[in-house]
Amino acid sequence: MEDIPAVHISNPKTLDFQVVRTTLLPGLLNTLANNKSLPLPLKLFEVQDVVLKDPSKDVGCRNRRRVCAVYCNKTSGFEIVHGLLDRLMLVLEAKYTDSSKPVNSEKLSYHLEEVDEHFCLFLLDKTYFPGRCADIILTPPGTSIGRLGIVHPQVLQNFGSALSVSSFEIDLEPFL
Numbered sequence: 001m002e003d004i005p006a007v008h009i010s011n012p013k014t015l016d017f018q019v020v021r022t023t024l025l026p027g028l029l030n031t032l033a034n035n036k037s038l039p040l041p042l043k044l045f046e047v048q049d050v051v052l053k054d055p056s057k058d059v060g061c062r063n064r065r066r067v068c069a070v071y072c073n074k075t076s077g078f079e080i081v082h083g084l085l086d087r088l089m090l091v092l093e094a095k096y097t098d099s100s101k102p103v104n105s106e107k108l109s110y111h112l113e114e115v116d117e118h119f120c121l122f123l124l125d126k127t128y129f130p131g132r133c134a135d136i137i138l139t140p141p142g143t144s145i146g147r148l149g150i151v152h153p154q155v156l157q158n159f160g161s162a163l164s165v166s167s168f169e170i171d172l173e174p175f176l
Helices: 025-033 078-091 117-122 153-158
Strands: 042-053 061-073 109-114 128-139 143-151 164-171
Touching: 025 042, 025 061, 025 164, 061 078, 078 143, 078 164, 109 143, 143 153
Parallel strands: none
Antiparallel strands: 042 061, 061 164, 109 128, 128 143, 143 164
């Protein structure tokens, strides 16, 4: 359990809650798994804090407010989740831009950058299907605030789901 890169709780009441969550997606996938009997499509979202390790802080961690949304159906529904992301960013006053065009504005904008398949397959993030996920880049400052994609079937199987799920999760702190 110590090899998990998350904040560990020193005296948890149950073994299920030994670490603080670093992402909202597993909670939503668990909710989907517990509601399989409901009619499709299933659409869920959550806005909540996650806790990330941060050695520069006195307590060794920091909270970040995030939003995560999932769409579950017989087909992935990627375009539906992408449309929801576009609407959310519009409400947050961040305009979509083509990543190949330079942005010379003080106003917020965003674009999607495809995640390298090797990153999904061999390195850190095996949550999404290789070649079916993208980083969400906010400009300024030009950094990733989240990820959008089709959840990998093995991840869904771990949660007891045989349906397709698309999701996004973004950090809301730059907008607050």
